[in-house]
Amino acid sequence: MGFLMDLYILKIGGSACTEKAKNVCEAKTGVIRQIAREIKAAQAEKEFKLILVHGAGPFGHKLVSDYGINNGVRTGRQVEGFVRTHNSMLALNKIFLDIFSEEGLNAVSIPPLACIVQSGKKIRRFDYSLVKKLLGVSIIPVLHGDMVFDDRLGASVVSGDAIIPFLAKKLGAKKVFFGTDVAGVFTADPKRHPGAKLIKEIHPRNIGVILRKVSGPSAVDVTGGMKGKLLEMKSILRGIDAFVFDATKNGNVLNLLLGKPVTGTKITF
């Protein structure tokens, strides 16, 4: 049975799991617990494999920006920033793992620093053998945005948004879900523009127009906000369905995992 089970990859973006808008290092533990419970409930109804990737919010973006380490890590102070950012991501990751364990989920962390090397901010090498091993015994691998070594820049940020298409392609994911704190991709930032419209589908024929419309990040975000996510997906995510949705809304994660309808943006490249 094992290898026939569908594989889903779920990203919980920094906007959904941290106080990103306030730019303070606080996790939204209520949202994380809700998501954990919904994964558990979905597991009780059907068999599937799941990889979870969480974002950073201020736990990563604030430090990267404060230490000026988005374009290379060379000086002693930048090395300090690299270490502090990685450790800060581990702290957020620990919050996820503790809650997952309390809710009865079998999940194990894989820090990207230990298995990814980049070159010019792009993933160059990725030893994902542990991801495969964990999936083989139905343990949820949990990865996250991180600082990793970079052949050209010393070190650089790897976004969860880059990890996901890579793994989706290598492991043949059935679907990838990008959870944020709004109901999908909008024509403008829906928090600042109440008239912003939800874009229900993004495909090769409308992506050009949409990329011109969708804005960059509104809060501190060194990996480019929604626009960065779309560009990342466009470059790698061919043939795999992606769905952007509101992960803070009760029932959404459960319904997605069970294949039931959820409001959001469907992306096919």
Ligand code: IPE
């Ligand atoms: C960013 O990860 C990681 C660091 C800044 C160290 P993500 O790009 O996945 O984080 P979010 O979802 O935008 O917060």
